[in-house]
Amino acid sequence: MKKITLIFALLTSTSFAANAQLNMSFIDFNNKIKVTVTEDGNPVRNAQITSTMQGQSLNTTNENGVTYFYKRNTQGLHKFTATSDEGKTAKVSRFIDRNHR
Incomplete structure (x- = not known):
């Protein structure tokens, strides 16, 4: 019974890591x-x-996972999509205000 519990725990922990976003x-x-x-x-x-x-x-992140976009005179809702080397993606819509802060 302990072996089954251990195997189940190992399988679920592996599948959790594979689902990282x-x-x-x-x-x-x-x-x-x-x-x-x-x-x-x-x-x-x-x-x-x-x-x-x-x-x-298109921009690429550096070793710290960071990149920069310049606002210029852009204002409005913009879409951003990140894609890792492994093919994982994240999509975000963000309102960009042209005011300088």
């Missing part, structure tokens, strides 16, 4: 949008970030 966070400052991509709290390096912001359709 990407998260995107945004910080708006100095005419820039800082986008951070994480998975289980860890930065995702080399994630491809696509956006609907004019003139900035």
